[in-house]
Amino acid sequence: MAIVVSYGLCSAFGVFYGPVHSILPFLLLGIGIDDMFVIVQCWTNLNKEEMKRSLPVRIGITMKHAGVSITITSVTDFAAFAVGATTVLPSLRSFCIYSAVGILATYIFQASFFVAWLTLDQKRIEGHRDGIIPCFVHQNWKPSSLSRIEPLQLFFSRVLAKYLFKWPAKVFILVLAAFLLGINTWGSVLMRQEFNPLWFIPTSTYLSQYFSVIESHYPDNGQMASIYIQTTNLSSNLDRLDALLDTVRNETKIVSQVDDWFGGFKEFTAKRHAVDWTNQSMTDEKFSTYLKNYLFTQKGAKFRRNFKFQDPLQCRSAIAPPISITNIDFVFRPFSGREEHIPAMRRIKDIAEDFSQQFGSQVFASARIFSSWETDEVIMEELYRNLAIAMVCVFITTFILIANLFACVLVLLCVVLTLVCVNGTMHFWGLTIDTVSCINLVLAIGLEVICHYTTLNQEVTLLGNDILSVEANEDHEFHLDMSDDTSASSSDDEQIDKLEALQLIVYNFLTTILLLIISSQQVRGMATLKMISIRLKSVKNIQKITQSMKMVSAAKYTKAERELKLARPYGIGAQEFYKKAEVKDEEGEKGQLIIAISSDRGLCGAVHSSIGRIVKTDIAANPNTKVVIVGDKVRNILQRLYAKNIAMVVTEVGRKPAVFGDAALIAQSIINSGIEFSKGKILFNAFRTVVSFRTTEMPLYSQNAVANASKLPVYDSLDSDVIQSYTEFSLASLLFYSMKENATSEQSSRMTAMDNASKNAGEMIDKLTMTFNRTRQAVITRELIEIISATFAL
Numbered sequence: 106m107a108i109v110v111s112y113g114l115c116s117a118f119g120v121f122y123g124p125v126h127s128i129l130p131f132l133l134l135g136i137g138i139d140d141m142f143v144i145v146q147c148w149t150n151l152n153k154e155e156m157k158r159s160l161p162v163r164i165g166i167t168m169k170h171a172g173v174s175i176t177i178t179s180v181t182d183f184a185a186f187a188v189g190a191t192t193v194l195p196s197l198r199s200f201c202i203y204s205a206v207g208i209l210a211t212y213i214f215q216a217s218f219f220v221a222w223l224t225l226d227q228k229r230i231e232g233h234r235d236g237i238i239p240c241f242v243h244q245n246w247k248p249s250s251l252s253r254i255e256p257l258q259l260f261f262s263r264v265l266a267k268y269l270f271k272w273p274a275k276v277f278i279l280v281l282a283a284f285l286l287g288i289n290t291w292g293s294v295l296m297r298q299e300f301n302p303l304w305f306i307p308t309s310t311y312l313s314q315y316f317s318v319i320e321s322h323y324p325d326n327g328q329m330a331s332i333y334i335q336t337t338n339l340s341s342n343l344d345r346l347d348a349l350l351d352t353v354r355n356e357t358k359i360v361s362q363v364d365d366w367f368g369g370f371k372e373f374t375a376k377r378h379a380v381d382w383t384n385q386s387m388t389d390e391k392f393s394t395y396l397k398n399y400l401f402t403q404k405g406a407k408f409r410r411n412f413k414f415q416d417p418l419q420c421r422s423a424i425a426p427p428i429s430i431t432n433i434d435f436v437f438r439p440f441s442g443r444e445e446h447i448p449a450m451r452r453i454k455d456i457a458e459d460f461s462q463q464f465g466s467q468v469f470a471s472a473r474i475f476s477s478w479e480t481d482e483v484i485m486e487e488l489y490r491n492l493a494i495a496m497v498c499v500f501i502t503t504f505i506l507i508a509n510l511f512a513c514v515l516v517l518l519c520v521v522l523t524l525v526c527v528n529g530t531m532h533f534w535g536l537t538i539d540t541v542s543c544i545n546l547v548l549a550i551g552l553e554v555i556c557h558y559t560t561l562n563q564e565v566t567l568l569g570n571d572i573l574s575v576e577a578n579e580d581h582e583f584h585l586d587m588s589d590d591t592s593a594s595s596s597d598d599e600q601i602d603k604l605e606a607l608q609l610i611v612y613n614f615l616t617t618i619l620l621l622i623i624s625s626q627q628v629r630g631m632a633t634l635k636m637i638s639i640r641l642k643s644v645k646n647i648q649k650i651t652q653s654m655k656m657v658s659a660a661k662y663t664k665a666e667r668e669l670k671l672a673r674p675y676g677i678g679a680q681e682f683y684k685k686a687e688v689k690d691e692e693g694e695k696g697q698l699i700i701a702i703s704s705d706r707g708l709c710g711a712v713h714s715s716i717g718r719i720v721k722t723d724i725a726a727n728p729n730t731k732v733v734i735v736g737d738k739v740r741n742i743l744q745r746l747y748a749k750n751i752a753m754v755v756t757e758v759g760r761k762p763a764v765f766g767d768a769a770l771i772a773q774s775i776i777n778s779g780i781e782f783s784k785g786k787i788l789f790n791a792f793r794t795v796v797s798f799r800t801t802e803m804p805l806y807s808q809n810a811v812a813n814a815s816k817l818p819v820y821d822s823l824d825s826d827v828i829q830s831y832t833e834f835s836l837a838s839l840l841f842y843s844m845k846e847n848a849t850s851e852q853s854s855r856m857t858a859m860d861n862a863s864k865n866a867g868e869m870i871d872k873l874t875m876t877f878n879r880t881r882q883a884v885i886t887r888e889l890i891e892i893i894s895a896t897f898a899l
Contacts, residue, residue: 106214107133111207120202121195125544127635129200132548133207136182140175140215144223147171160231164224172216177503179212184498189547191494192487194480196540201547286522289529296532298443300480300539327361327437330472332457334464335430340392342464343367349460349468353435356456359449362436366399366408373399390424397425403731403752403778407744420774443481450478480540488543495550496520523553634880641873648866654708655859662795662852668762669792669849675765676842679835680803686814688806691783696729698782698805700775700840702789702847703736704758709855712847715800716788717742724750731780735771735844752780763848768841772833782807789843790850796857798850803839808832 108130116122147170148163155166186208189201235241268274303316319326332353336342346367354363374380374395380387387395399405400412401420409418411434416426440446453470461468499520504513527549536542701720703713717739724730724747731752734740740754755771785805790798811817812828 106218107137107207107210110210111203114206115199115203120199122203123196123199125196125200125541126203128544128548129203129207132204133211136179136208137211137215139178140211141219143174144168144171144215144220147174148223148227160224160228164220164227168216168220175212175215179208181499181502182208183212184502185495185547185550188494188498189491192491193483194487194540194543197487197491197543197547200544204548285526289526292529292532293525296528296538298481298485298538300477300484300537304539327439328472328474329434329436330453330470330474331432331434332453332468332470333430333432334466334468336464336466337427337429338389339428339431340387340389343387343392345460345463348463349456350433352456352460353433353453356452359438359452360435361438364434364436366405366411366431366433369404369408370396370399373402373405393424393426397422400425401753401774403780406754407740407748407751409754409756420770443478446474446478447482450475450482484538484540484543488538488546491543491547492524492550495547499550520550520553524549634877634884637873637877637880641870641877644866644869644873648863648870651859651862651866655856655863658852658856658859662849662856665762665845665849665852666792669845672842672845675838676803676846679838679842682831682835683804683806683811685816686811687816688811688814690804691807691810691813693783694729695781695783696731697723697727698731698733698752698780698785699723700733700785700787700805700843701735701739702787702840702843703734703739704848704851705737705756705760706851706855707738708858709851710858712790712798712851712854713738714742715790719788719800719802721747731782733775733780735840753778758844763841763844765837765841768844769833769837771840772837775836776833783810787839787843789847791846792849792853795853798854801846803843805836805839806832 111129111133112122144167148167150170151163151166155163158166183205186201186205190198190205192198192201229236229239233243233246235243303313308314332349334346334349339346350363350365350367353360371380371382375382377398378395380395397418400409400418411432412418412425412428413430414426415429418425437446437449440449450470457468457470496517500513500517503516504510524546528546531542531545699720701716703716707713713736720732720739720743724732728750730750732743732747732750733753733755734743734751735755736758737754737756740751743751753774755774785807787803787805789801789803791801792798808829811832812825
């Protein structure tokens, strides 16, 4: 019920729920069981005179002692987590809010709901009514002697009591405690701070394996980042842009590579338009014209993604549209830890902030890794701040409710020492300070307050109304010095009372350790019912998406296949001309030209990767190879290693069916680019059947190769103008034919891939449903066992 209240109220007020919140039920379970144990223990500690009173009076006497205990622990825990809610870390703040509300709800339900049922159950017991069938009354029923045996109580009273209070045992305990404190203090000093989001990904998943392979094969690659410049008047700030680039390049200790467009733009304008860059000034009209021309060149095409224009950038337009924002990409050097990457991030942000004032507009740095690095930057300060404030709240709250300075100092000291031991053990266990460990340390404060104060309250309840001091005489007997100056020697009953307090220590200690272990494991990928249901729901949604995409691809495939039949004569006719004229490749070292046909859309199997694989092989065999890419997918494959070989990229391909005008525009751009080659070919996927295609190479010849063909004189009236016109037309025809073949292969492959994905999703849904049912049965069985065991224990 407390979990429902916590989740319901916090969700109603818009507090987000994250993966770390899955440990909250274990926290409330431990606190609830502890409160219940305290109430039941105070009930069993009633003496014979008190047991003769009426049931309401006995419950009142029980809550007189137990109510104070659970109130202090609940209020203290509530204060500790309420302080944690003031942190700047969103996940820790949200968890603390959920925990504070849950602890308050647990306290209310324990003091009302549980006590009410305890009263009803005691009334049933005194009426000799059956536990399963309350209407049945037992006559002369007496509990069996076996049910009255408490193994844990026997262990403390008959085994541990013989050795625990003797001076060798005391010396051993003190030495052991000092040794553990020293070791864990050393571990706390060595505790390092590191946060890696990849730790939250289960190691068996494909994504985790992907990052492992990338880290092992590319250990020297740093993190990519960008500096964004938001300005509408970039032409008047070119000198500041150049200064910004020089500043970033000079940071050689933190930056390994700068991939900027401005250097190539300056070379292009100086060579093509004879621009003098000594004064680094240019009118808006010239800058827009030159920039548009540069972005459609061999070297400048890859930088189109670095600009956000107010209107779409078009090849046919004379000038580029106004710029909304542009960015400069760079790569950090590999860093070993927070001592290196936090100063590097601060330095880049300082540079961006300095130039923001010079530009008169917003300049900022951004990277995906900054989210983790910014967490590393503030998490240590937030951890120490939250722990310090939480312990101050523990001390103040305990002092107000207990009104005993010595007891408050004792509780606070035990909390500090326990926190040191938990932190040191985390270090030796291989954990680091991150958002999860911060939550666990705040959690440890709350659990330890419960442990120490419950033990203190139990000792006061059993042995007196004030704090007791224990002294041992030479005969190894115990004397209790009471606050009213009376003294008495320790009897067997008093030793048992003392051991009952020790029993509480062991119980709460084991509960604390168990809950901390459970909470650490829960955030590391352990499957729970909620996680399985979330994954099951996501897989079902994916199946709906893949089925819809299959239907869309089937309709597009039918249309593409129909248009392919009409486009094949263009490609076949052009190839037949080359064969009959016996056109051959030019002799010379002009290099090779490859036109790779792909598209901007994915989820179609190996359609794009097969093209990219062949292009990589050809570039490795002949480095003097230029590639014209039709579609973004192959560009993404080649961009990392072979960016210098990319001559031109044509985007916005595959969204609509290609027409001959598109192919003619691409052919005109290739011819006007001035790319010279002695050997060329077009790579595309030729359609065969619905489930298969063949990666095909189609020869491509330059105008000189056609003019020098041996059997070209067979055709009459072929002058240079006719040959040039036909070369352009044949290139457009071959491109149109190959684009249609590739589009049909892409749609059929996407339809097949989506069909297979839908089938795989169906199989996964069946497996997850079975896993969910088994896990739910296991949870129900475990809860029944715990309830039955607790009933027998009571």
